[in-house]
Amino acid sequence: MNIVIRKCLLAAVLTVLAAFLTTGCATEHRFIKKTAFKDTNQIVIEFAGPVDEAWAKNPSHYSVYEKPDPDIKLKIQTITLSPDRKTVALTFADPLNQNQPHVLTATGITSEGKSLGTAILSVKKVYLGYLFSILIGAMIINNFVFTKYLGLCVFFGTSQKKSTAVGMGITFTIVIVVSAMMAWFLYQFVLRPYRLNFLQIVVFIGLVSLSVQAVDTILRKVNPMLFKAFGVYLVLVIANCIIIAVPLILADNEYNALESLMLALGAGLGFLIALFLMSSVRERLELARVPPTYRGLPIAFVVAGLFALAFLGFSGMSIF
Amino acid sequence: MDPALIKMALGGLAVLGCIGLFFGIGLALAAHKFAVKANPKVEEVLEVLAGAQ
Numbered sequence: 016m017n018i019v020i021r022k023c024l025l026a027a028v029l030t031v032l033a034a035f036l037t038t039g040c041a042t043e044h045r046f047i048k049k050t051a052f053k054d055t056n057q058i059v060i061e062f063a064g065p066v067d068e069a070w071a072k073n074p075s076h077y078s079v080y081e082k083p084d085p086d087i088k089l090k091i092q093t094i095t096l097s098p099d100r101k102t103v104a105l106t107f108a109d110p111l112n113q114n115q116p117h118v119l120t121a122t123g124i125t126s127e128g129k130s131l132g133t134a135i136l137s138v139k140k141v142y143l144g145y146l147f148s149i150l151i152g153a154m155i156i157n158n159f160v161f162t163k164y165l166g167l168c169v170f171f172g173t174s175q176k177k178s179t180a181v182g183m184g185i186t187f188t189i190v191i192v193v194s195a196m197m198a199w200f201l202y203q204f205v206l207r208p209y210r211l212n213f214l215q216i217v218v219f220i221g222l223v224s225l226s227v228q229a230v231d232t233i234l235r236k237v238n239p240m241l242f243k244a245f246g247v248y249l250v251l252v253i254a255n256c257i258i259i260a261v262p263l264i265l266a267d268n269e270y271n272a273l274e275s276l277m278l279a280l281g282a283g284l285g286f287l288i289a290l291f292l293m294s295s296v297r298e299r300l301e302l303a304r305v306p307p308t309y310r311g312l313p314i315a316f317v318v319a320g321l322f323a324l325a326f327l328g329f330s331g332m333s334i335f
Numbered sequence: 336m337d338p339a340l341i342k343m344a345l346g347g348l349a350v351l352g353c354i355g356l357f358f359g360i361g362l363a364l365a366a367h368k369f370a371v372k373a374n375p376k377v378e379e380v381l382e383v384l385a386g387a388q
Contacts, residue, residue: 201354205350209347210343214351218351232365232369233369236371
């Protein structure tokens with residue numbers, strides 16, 4: 016009986032969590048069905064019912080900006096309303112950068128003379144593709160080690176052997192996903208509502224050490240073999256600056272839960288890739304005839320620079 | 336001082352204190368639940384050894 020109740024409770028908690036994760040904190044309006052990009056310079060809004068023409072045709076009722084810069088409003092050239100008065104197409108003077116989500120504010124929507132309030136909508140490209148582009152972006156195109164030079168001390172410390180490198184990479188990926196999800200939750204539901212954004216660094220550092228400690232305690236009991244394999248790296252994760260960079264980035268960009276998950280996963284896998292590549296090269300360097308002054312760390316830095324140059328080839332790439 | 340700022344600071348203290356307390360209790364419970372029995376003799380032997388390294 017007890018077990019059944021426990022299972023029900025667990026299921027309820029999981030459903031609530033899943034609901035949170037899928038909805039995020041989007042501020043959608045119930046009268047608006049869909050927003051999407053069209054062509055190179057159009058945004059189409061689909062309403063649930065007919066809107067008034069006088070309201071729809073007035074450009075001062077709309078304001079649109081690209082996500083990171085709320086001060087730069089995009090200039091609307093023409094507005095067209097479909098014959099059934101359910102879809103509005105905004106045409107802009109300049110082409111839109113469709114890789115960035117845009118925020119559209121429609122003030123005082125009126126339908127059949129009734130005011131329906133203001134809607135703040137985000138316009139995004141097809142969602143799965145967008146998530147995938149965040150993942151690949153964090154993993155390869157903006158690899159944290161090779162293009163942002165973060166987490167170098169752990170990177171050079173643990174890339175001497177392939178086995179330790181892979182162990183560190185996997186541990187790191189697990190911890191970063193756990194701590195980034197907690198950081199997202201706290202940021203969205205505690206720090207932002209209470210206007211405590213300025214404390215984010217302190218809170219995120221605490222969260223990182225918390226998740227490392229929790230993984231340490233739980234793994235020690237649940238899977239001692241894995242714990243032994245991770246060894247000292249688990250504690251070393253705290254000293255890695257990628258793990259603090261990811262929560263700050265996702266707080267800055269106001270990512271929702273899935274986007275944050277993808278960013279954290281991409282950062283972790285990117286670090287794993289970087290460590291694996293570096294350790295393969297360093298294992299071979301052991302056999303190479305390196306001049307004595309360059310042996311050890313100096314040649315490793317030179318190799319890392321070469322890798323960074325190679326990764327520069329991905330820069331500016333856009334997916335989808 | 337602006338009373339709004341003082342209110343925000345006190346609210347921040349309270350909120351962060353609650354979070355800290357919550358996670359602290361959570362970690363303590365986890366440590367209790369997932370406690371691993373360590374052999375006390377290991378500690379004793381380590382105590383007797385020189386332990387320079």
